[in-house]
Amino acid sequence: MxxxxxxxxxxxxxxxxxxxxxxxxxxxxxxxxxxxxxxxxxxxxxxxxxxxxxxxxxxxxxxxxxxxxxxxxxxxxxxxxxxxxxxxxxxxxxxxxxxxxxxxxxxxxxxxxxxxxxxxxxxxxxxxxxxxxxxxxxxxxxxxxxxxxxxxxxxxxxxxxxxxxxxxxxxxxxxxxxxxxxxxxxxxxxxxxxxxxxxxxFSADGAKITIHGISAHPGAAKDKLISAIKIAGEIVDGLPKDSLSPETTEDRDGFIHPVRISGTVEKAEIDFIIRDFETSSLEAHETYLRRIMEKVLDRYRGAKASLKITEQYRNxxxxxxxxxxxxxxxxxxxxxxxxxxxxxxxxxxxxxxxxxxxxxxxxxxxxxxxxxxxxxxxxxxxxxxxxxxxxxxxxxxxxxxx
Known part of the structure; x- marks a missing residue:
C-alpha cells in the first residue's frame, strides 16, 4: 500500500x-x-x-x-x-x-x-x-x-x-x-x-518507417506536393484487418503493431512493434511490412521511405x-x-x-x-x-x- x-x-x-x-x-x-x-x-x-x-x-x-x-x-x-x-x-x-x-x-x-x-x-x-x-x-x-x-x-x-x-x-x-x-x-x-x-x-523487434515527401505551397501544389503524412496513413491502412494485429490474435499468434505515428508533409515516421514466439518468424513479418511500404511508395513517384529494424528481446x-x-x-x-x-x-x-x-x-x-x-x-x-x-x-x- x-x-x-x-x-x-x-x-x-x-x-x-x-x-x-x-x-x-x-x-x-x-x-x-x-x-x-x-x-x-x-x-x-x-x-x-x-x-x-x-x-x-x-x-x-x-x-x-x-x-x-x-x-x-x-x-x-x-x-x-x-x-x-x-x-x-x-x-x-x-x-x-x-x-x-x-x-x-x-x-x-x-x-x-x-x-x-x-x-x-x-x-x-x-x-x-x-x-x-x-x-x-x-x-x-x-x-x-x-x-x-x-x-x-x-x-x-x-x-x-x-x-x-x-x-x-x-x-x-x-x-x-x-x-x-x-x-x-x-x-x-x-x-x-x-x-x-x-x-x-515473445521474441520482439522494433521497426521504424521514415517517409520523405515533397513539400509545396498548397495553393500551387498541383503535381508537386507529395504528402508523407498520407503515405504513412496508407501504409498503416495496408496492414491486414483480420489478422497479424494484437486485436485479432491470441495464444501463439504473432503480430505487427503500429504504436506511434508523427510527422509533417515533408517527413513522417511510423513506429511498430513486431512480435512472435518463433524468432525466425520475425523476419517474415518484417518482409511483409517492407512489401506494404514499397507497394504504397510505388504510387508516389518522387517520395522515399526506409525501414529500420531494431532487435528488442528474444524468447x-x-x-x-x-x-x-x-x-x-x-x-x-x-x-x-x-x-x-x-x-x-x-x-x-x-x-x-x-x-x-x-x-x-x-x-x-x-x-x-x-x-x-x-x-x-x-x-x-x-x-x-x-x-x-x-x-x-x-x-x-x-x-x-x-
Whole structure:
C-alpha cells in the first residue's frame, strides 16, 4: 500500500536512464527497508538499480539465485496520486471505484476477479492505475526477504535481490551490472494469475518507417506536393484487418503493431512493434511490412521511405531449455505453497527474457497482478501471500537439491 502511492511512472519518450528520476524515490525507500531488516549490502546505484544479498545459511554449495521485480509503472495510465483501496472479503460482483463513477471493474469482463470471491482485493480509486505491475512483485520479494532474515532455521543459499527501473519501456536491464549481481539463476516476480509460471515469451523487434515527401505551397501544389503524412496513413491502412494485429490474435499468434505515428508533409515516421514466439518468424513479418511500404511508395513517384529494424528481446525459452531445473524448481515451490503450477507463455516480455540472454536464465512467477496498465488494475492479497510462500519454498528447494 505504501509502494503504490509513490509515483514511479517511466517515460517511453525520454532518452535518460532511468527515464524518470522519480523512480528512485521508491528505490531509496526499498534500500532503507532492506537495511532495516539487517541486509547490510543493500545499495542503489546511479542508474536506479537496487542490489542486495540475503546471505547463505547452509554449508552446502548452492547456486546463487536472484529474485527481480521492477519499480516503474506504465505510461498508459496516470500513476500520480494513487489511492489504493482494500475491498475486504470481496463479494464476487462488480467493483465500482469511488473517484470516478464511470470506472467499474466488471466481474463479467474480468472472470479471474470473479473467481476471487472471499479474497481481499486491492484496487486504485478510479483516476489512476494501481501499480500492482510490478509493485506487487516488489512487495512480495520484500516480504519474503524479511521472512527469511527472521527465520534462520530455513536453510538456503545466497539470494540476490534486484529491483530495476524502466521495465515498462523495454530498458529495464539495459545497465544491470551482471558481475556485481553475481547470480547463476533468476526469477522475475512479474506474472499474473495464481500459480502461473512462464518460461517463454515473445521474441520482439522494433521497426521504424521514415517517409520523405515533397513539400509545396498548397495553393500551387498541383503535381508537386507529395504528402508523407498520407503515405504513412496508407501504409498503416495496408496492414491486414483480420489478422497479424494484437486485436485479432491470441495464444501463439504473432503480430505487427503500429504504436506511434508523427510527422509533417515533408517527413513522417511510423513506429511498430513486431512480435512472435518463433524468432525466425520475425523476419517474415518484417518482409511483409517492407512489401506494404514499397507497394504504397510505388504510387508516389518522387517520395522515399526506409525501414529500420531494431532487435528488442528474444524468447527466453531458447535459453531455459538448457536449464530445466530452473523451471522445475519453481514448479515444485508453487506446489509446496499449495497451488497448482500453470505453465504459460507471455504475450510480451519481462526483464527475465533479456536477463536470460545476458547469462541469467530467468523464468517469470505469478504475483497476482491483473488488468495491467489500466484503471481496472487489481490484485488479491491472498494471491500475493502465496507468491511470498513460493519465494521462500523456492529458496529451500534449491538448497535441498544442491
Amino acid at each position: 505504501r509502494y503504490v502511492q509513490i509515483d514511479t511512472q517511466s517515460d517511453p519518450m525520454s532518452n535518460s536512464f532511468p527515464t524518470t528520476e522519480k523512480q528512485k524515490d521508491l528505490s531509496r525507500l526499498l534500500v532503507k527497508e532492506l537495511k532495516d531488516m539487517g541486509i547490510k549490502d543493500a545499495e542503489l546505484d546511479e542508474h536506479g538499480y537496487v542490489y542486495a544479498t540475503i546471505p547463505a545459511n547452509t554449508d552446502k554449495k548452492v547456486p546463487v539465485i536472484c529474485f527481480c521485480s521492477h519499480v516503474d509503472t506504465s505510461s498508459d495510465s496516470s500513476g500520480t496520486g494513487v489511492k489504493p483501496i482494500v475491498h475486504r472479503q470481496y463479494d464476487g460482483g462488480d467493483i465500482a471505484l469511488p473517484d470516478d463513477e464511470t470506472v467499474v471493474i466488471s466481474a463479467k469482463e474480468h472472470p479471474y476477479l470473479a473467481s476471487k470471491k472471499g479474497d481481499d482485493i486491492i484496487t486504485a480509486s478510479g483516476t489512476t492505475l494501481l501499480g500492482a505491475d510490478d509493485k506487487a512483485g516488489v512487495a512480495e520479494i520484500m516480504d519474503a526477504a524479511n521472512f527469511l532474515i527472521t527465520h534462520p532455521e530455513i536453510k538456503h543459499g545466497a539470494i540476490r535481490i534486484l529491483f530495476t527501473p524502466d521495465e515498462e519501456v523495454g530498458r529495464g536491464v539495459e545497465k544491470v551490472n551482471m558481475k556485481k549481481l553475481a547470480a547463476q539463476f533468476g526469477y522475475t516476480m512479474d506474472g499474473g494469475e495464481l500459480g502461473s509460471l512462464e518460461d517463454e515469451n 527466453m525459452k531458447e535459453v531455459l531449455v538448457d536449464y530445466p531445473q530452473v523451471t522445475a524448481n519453481a514448479a515444485e515451490a508453487i506446489r509446496r505453497a499449495g497451488v497448482q503450477p500453470l505453465k504459460m507463455s507471455i504475450r510480451g516480455g519481462t526483464d527475465g527474457s533479456r536477463l536470460s540472454f545476458m547469462g541469467l536464465p530467468c523464468p517469470n512467477i505469478f504475483t497476482g497482478e491483473m488488468a495491467l496498465h489500466s484503471k481496472h488494475e487489481y490484485v488479491s492479497i491472498q494471491d500475493m501471500q502465496k507468491a511470498v510462500q513460493t519465494i521462500v519454498y523456492l529458496a529451500q528447494v534449491w538448497e535441498e537439491r544442491s
